[in-house]
Amino acid sequence: MTKAAWMGVGAVAVGALFALSLMQQWGGYPTSSAVAEFGLLTLALFACACSALAAWTARDRQRRAWICLAVGLAGWAVGEVLWIVYSRVHDQPPFPSLADLGYLLFPIGAGLAMVLFPAGYSRHSRTRFVLDGVIVAGALFEICWVFVLRPVYNMGGTDVVELALSLTYPLADIAIITVALLVLTRARTGRRQTLALLTAGVLMMAVSDTAFVYLTAHGIYRSGYLSDIGWAAAFLTFSVAALISRSAPQTEVVVPPLPSPLTTWMPYIPITIAALVCIPTYLPTPGLGPIFLSSALLMGAVMARQFVVVRQNQQLLKMVADQAMRDTLTGLANRDLFNDRLMHAVQVHENDNQSVAVLSMDLDDFKLVNDSLGHPAGDALLVQAAERLLGCVRTSDTVARVGGDEFAVLMEGLPELCRLVAHRVVAAFEEPFVIDGQQLLMRPSVGLAVASAANPDLSADMLLKQADVAMYSAKRSKSGGLHTYTPDMALADPHEFELPTDSSEKSERGAAVRLLGELRHAVDHGDLTVYYQPKFDLRTGDVVGVEALVRWPHPKRGMLGPSHFLPLVRKRGLMRAVTDIVLTQALDDAAEWHSIGIGVPIAVNVFAPSLGDLDLPTHIASELAARNLSPEDLTIEITEDFLLDNIDRTRSVLERLRQRGIRIAIDDFGSGYSALRYLRELAIDEVKLDRHFIAPIRADARAAAVVRGVVDLAHVLGVTTVAEGVENVETAERLREFGCEVVQGFYYSPPVSAAAMMNMLASGRTNRASRLGLQLDAKPLQAPAVARSS
Known part of the structure; x- marks a missing residue:
């Protein structure tokens, strides 16, 4: 059980024991009288202490409210002490007496407490609050007048003070009940439980006060009367409310709630009850019958019209409030x-x-x-x-x-x-x-x-x-x-x-966003494919390896080369996913070729930041082992124009790859600015000279000298040189003169499908077959395949 449940059970148990002792008159009248007087004093002090404790833990308005209630309860306890003194000195305590000053302090403190509990009302809300209070208080006064106040007034005698005090108790209770009901109907969710208990306590106090006035007016009240049970129940209820409020959230809700239906109709409920009480009482009075009937009809018509107006306003307020809390475009919450x-x-x-x-x-x-x-x-x-x-x-x-x-x-x-x-x-x-x-x-x-x-x-x-x-x-x-x-x-x-675009045309930007979405779909569903460009030995003309190059078979645009989509791949962080696709397909094809005895080493570009992953060597080794491939069958290519951020970490990864027998190559050598640094600091097996680096060697002596120098340097370092983008026989001859070992390019063969590559390997074709290799089952591209996967 929760703490609140245990408090409720304890309050019910104490109240039941107190009520049972009064109803059974245990020990006779002297005992029950003492139990009533000292029991009420104890319960009042306990409720006062609980309210003070609630004030200690509360903040702002809530603290002031609990302080006022604690003061009111303390006043009631002081009044009870004086009552006990009077009852022990006099056989019948006097009425009125000084004890009544203490008792009357309670409605003042409780009324202020109830007023302080609501927070955040606008001026319009406060005006409505006051008007509703007048309506409810007036209706309650008429009901109370018929049942209690009129008999007391008629029996008032000559003592004006006694009559005024007799009327003050129920009138003060009416005021407190009115405020409590109005506050409760406007209470926010987090405070409703506490205020409901306080309102219930106020109602029980009002019932006992009214019974006390009625019984005193008839001269039959004495301590231990059953009406004392209401006061005891009220004090226990105040105590539980104060203890529960300590665990209630202190934060006020930011968004003001709409008036509840109970808030709207509550003032009219006591009016209807008052009419039902007063009409039968005063209708038989001579001359007042027609006036009462016509007044009742007029009041009913006005109330019916008011109901219609209020209901329409409620619907309008609900619609406006809902719109204020909703996004106008999507209808979702804002x-x-x-x-x-x-x-x-x-x-x-x-x-x-x-x-x-x-x-x-x-x-x-x-x-x-x-x-x-x-x-x-x-x-x-x-x-x-x-x-x-x-x-x-x-x-x-x-x-x-x-x-x-x-x-x-x-x-x-x-x-x-x-x-x-x-x-x-x-x-x-x-x-x-x-x-x-x-x-x-x-x-x-x-x-x-x-x-x-x-x-x-x-x-x-x-x-x-x-x-x-x-x-x-x-x-x-x-x-x-x-x-x-x-x-x-x-x-x-x-x-x-943000994805920037250099195009100022909306149609081109629209094509870019559609292409990006289609590319993501292709990457996620493995719709990219791999083509292979063979690598030839310049001395023998044999195929000594292949390079895996990514292609995108677009459903509408046909086969797209890397230049059409790799910029988006790099910009949108899809390089790692594309690399995984290329590596998986390339190793699968290599395994198939090796299974029929025509395997050659295969080269795959790896996304440069992946080389900082210390688990990469183990991952690649496991992929090779799963396909029964030897580490020498794979070459990992690093794109040189992508500067490696952590050269030390990269060196460690490359050394682990080479220790497992996997070859390392620098791709597009000469396209960036860090090539010589890589040659010096990284464990490299192969250098691939960029096509733009070797293209001018036919006509530019300086360019030819630089390429010759790089080839000679590679030989000194024990590194194999591969020339990319060889497109004519003159370039091939110059490279052979420089001592370059391996070449690839359109002069020998364009990138071809896996099936065409297998046929080429099986037939043993070389560059000596002239440029017929260009016709080998190669599907046309929209642009020359000069870019390659990272």
Whole structure:
């Protein structure tokens, strides 16, 4: 059981014992009288102490409210002490007496306390509060007059003070009840339980006060009467309310709630009851019958008309409030509503240890959609994205659009279920969007932050920030998908992830964003393929190796060479995924060739940052072993124009690769600025001279001298030289004169498919077969295949 439940059980037990002792008159009248007097004093002091404790832990208005209630209860306790003194000195305590001054301090303190509890009302709300109070108080006065006050007034006699005091108790109770009911109907969720208990306590005090006045007016009241049970129950209720309030959240809700139906109709309920009480009482009075009937009809018509107006206003307010809390484009919750529900969920998490999670998501390259296709297309994309999100979440989850293309999802419950929803969100964006008849594949970057029972002190702002950090981590990875927050994540600069374009034409930018989406789809589904360019020995003309080059068989544009899509691959962080595709396909083809006895070494470009991965040698070795390939059958090529950030770490990885028997080559040597440094510091087996580096050697003596010098240097270092892009016989002859060992290029053969490469190896063709090799089953490209995969 919770602490609140135990307090409730204890209060009921004490109240039941007190009531039973009075009803059974245990020990006779002297005993029951003493139990009533000293029991009420003890309970009043206990309620006062609980209120003071609540004031100590509360803040601002709530603290002042509990102080006022504690003062009122202390006044009542002082009055009870004086009453006990009078009852022990006099056989019948006098009325009125000084004890009444203490008792009357309670309605003052309690009334101020109830007024102080609500917070944040506008001037219009306060005016309505006062008017509702007048209506309710007037109706309650009429009801009380018929049943209690009129008999007391008629029996008042000549003692004006006694009559005034007799009427003061019920009138003060009416005022407190009015305030308590109005405050309760306007209470916010976090305070409603406390205020409900306080209101119940005020009602019980009012019942006992009224009974006391009625019994005193008839001269039959004495201590231990059953009416004392109401006071005891009230004090116990005040005590429970004060203790419960200490665990209630202190944070005020930012968004003001709409008036509840009870708030709207509550003033009219006592009016109706008052009419039902007064009409039968005064209708028989001569001459008043027609007036009462017509007045009742008029009041009913006015109230009926008011009901219609109020209901229409309520519907209008609800519609306006809903629109204010919703995103106008997608219909999702907006940032204000999301933050409000997030604060409430975190409060529940703090109190009940219930897990809460926040998912943060935005669409990759959405800015490019707006720039290329226009904002209407961007809006249509956001609407469709919102629909997909709603299709992934549970009915209890809150989906919000918190920015341009930024969305957030609030989830409560088991962390495993929240992660399942997050994975569904990522999967929902696998299918392309249809915008203006065009298919766009837009991937999201999704971050998830979970506040479990292990971190109960996590604030709403911190949880949302963690989700954003995880989302930017997913975006920084360039592969998107779902990233769950971990403490080592660093917040990335959002501007880092914009895809720039040099074209000023919207049609070209639109083609770029469509191509990017199609490329991501091809990478994710393994739709890229590998072509092979053979490498020939200049001395024998034999094929001594092949280089694996990536191609994209586009469903509409045909076979695309690297120059058409590698810039996007590099810019969007897809190089690692593309490298994995090329490596897997190349090793599969090499294994097939070796199985029929025509295998040759195969070269694969590796994304330069991958060379900082210390697990790379083990991974490649396992891939070779899985296909029964020898390490000598693979050459890893490093693109020289991509400067390696950590040369020491790279050196370690390359040495581990060479220790396993895998060859290392520098690709495109001469296209960058660090070639000589690489030759000096890295373990290299092969240098591939860039096509632009060797092209001028036919006509430029200086260029020829540089190439000869590089070849000679390579020989001194024990490194094999491979010339790329050889397109004519003159270049081939000069390279042979310089001592270059291996060549490749269109003069010998363009890149060909795996099947064509296998046929070439099987037939044993060489460059001596002249340029007939250009016709070998090679599918035409849109541009010469001069660029190659990293």
